[in-house]
Amino acid sequence: MQTLQVVLATVLMFFLLVSLHEWGHFYFARRAGILVREFAIGFGPKLFSVKRGETRYTIRLLPIGGFVRMAGEDPEVVDVQPGQTVAVKLKDDKVTRIYLDRLDERSNVLRGEVKSIDLERDLHVRLDVDGETMRLNVHPQALMVARGRETQIAPVDRQFGSKPVGKRALAIFAGPVMNFILAFVLFGIAIQMSGIPAEHPTKVIIYRVVDASPASEAGLKNGDWIQSVNGQAIGGDVDSFVKLIGDSAGKPMKWVVGRGGAEVPLTVTPGSDGKVGIYPGPEKRSPGIGESISMAGQSMAHWTNVIFDGFRKIVFGEVGLKDMSGPVGTTKVTLDIARQGLPYLTNWAAILSLYLGIFNLLPIPALDGSRLMFLGLEAVRGRPIDPNRESMVHFIGFAMLMLLMVVVTYNDILGLVRK
Incomplete structure (x- = not known):
């Protein structure tokens, strides 16, 4: 492969691995009726953003993963309190937009002081408009507008926590499953390209x-x-x-x-x-289809054992931080493999997809495995864990993962400089 082809193939590979994982979360969340606010590839500042339907699709600066933000997983960032002055736009006798700022610039709206508001269950707002109290029904897909941003309201039946445990678990588990399916397909394709x-x-x-x-x-x-x-x-x-x-x-x-x-x-x-x-x-x-399927399964089993053996070595201290690679090291290896040809890159992509699926199922806070563990505890207890405590656990876990990422990335860069 030429240099430009190598770079493009590497970028596309990472994009495929992450986007398919997040698509698994996205698809089954949507099927469960959960409002998906954002489908993101990467973390950090937005590089590209477009809204289609109810969901905003974004590409972010740091290519170290992705996320699907579902309504109800985190506290909503826009809130309306009694006593606050707002402006509302009506369509078919229902509120479709609630403006929280720049009220004098809004046209064809009702402006008044909020007496009471419920955007989760009863879906109404009571406004004092020039001394007259009006009770207005709110459309379930109404938008709140503030600081130039539109945020769709999330009635309780559209929130993640309102769905049965089984549907929530499926939305979480679907991400790793997509990686397992992709790994199996890529192993089969690599075998077809390489031959036996x-x-x-x-x-x-x-x-x-x-x-x-x-x-x-x-x-x-x-x-x-x-x-x-x-x-x-x-x-x-x-x-x-x-x-x-x-x-x-x-x-x-x-x-x-x-x-x-x-x-x-x-x-x-x-x-x-x-x-x-x-x-x-x-x-x-050239192998037959049956041979490719069989050998793809064998490759899945082999590399699963290799991956778990690597985890075992980390747990028992046989592998230290200096021996671990982060995004920089993985990218370097991927570029080297891509130069060997498409069959090698395809096989490597299958290994990475398998690793991504397995790693995400580990019971580490902030990963899918930890979220599934909390859902399992909820199923056993018959009631959910305190959302604030669960959010704190995931926040701490995410912070620790980011710290680990910084350390291994530093080691990767140091290794490249020394070479």
């Missing part, structure tokens, strides 16, 4: 030549197949081929490779470590 070893291989293929390596300097190219080494026919025996290279550290070797129907003689000198900088393998064939 033939049952009785007769060739050793060079699938990748490392830049600035002995193999690259000798003129080897991706796709070459090894006919002979020092006069010895190789056939499809990868192990004996690798052993020949390892036994010839620092010694010139005479290779004959097949390339485009021609025989190309080359002199290759392994480094002192007995390596030449290639990724050899047996010839491959």
Whole structure:
């Protein structure tokens, strides 16, 4: 891949992993009737924002995740109190807009002092308009306008906490599930693109030549197949081929490779470590759909074990902070893999998607796993945990995750500088 293609492919990969995860939350929240206020990719200041229907879609500065903001999860930022002067706009005898500022600039509105207001259950507002008290019904999708921003009201039946535990749990669990589904699909696609070893291989293929390596300097190219080494026919025996290279550290070797129907003689000198900088393998064939599905499942199981083994090493102190990577380190690895070709990037994206799904299900405050744990406790107790306490737990957890992100990012940058 060329540099621009590598960068674009990397950006698209991260966008796909995060957006599909958040889409899972979004879709099942909407199905449950929950008002979704924002669908965001990234954190921090907004770079792009557009509103479609009830939801605002945003791309934010820090590409370290995303979120779906549902009504009722956090305290509403706009509030109206009795005694406050507001202006309201009516349509079909219902309030569709409530203006909280710049009242003199509003046209075709009623202006008055709020005597009482209920925007969650009874959906009404009582206004004192020139000494006359008027009771007005409020539309369930009415907007409150303040400081140039419009905020849709959230009747109680549109709020996250009003829905049954099962529907709320599904809206939370759907995010990681989307990552698992994506991982399975990407593993299958990678297998289709890469192929699988033939049952009785007769060739050793060079699938990748490392830049600035002995193999690259000798003129080897991706796709070459090894006919002979020092006069010895190789056939499809990868192990004996690798052993020949390892036994010839620092010694010139005479290779004959097949390339485009021609025989190309080359002199290759392994480094002192007995390596030449290639990724050899047996010839491959295209797998059937059934084989791809089966092998994708095997890849899911293998990498799940690898991921949990990594978590175990962190818990028992076998891996320290200096060994962990953050967004910078992950991006560097992704760029390196993208340069190897689309099949490698696809397989890496599958691994990252699987990791993202598993990580989000850990019972760590602020992650989906912690929110599911609170919902489980609510189901057992028969009543919800105090929302303020739960919010505090998630806030502290989020702050700790951001602190960890800063530390590992610092380590990533320090490692790049030292190199």
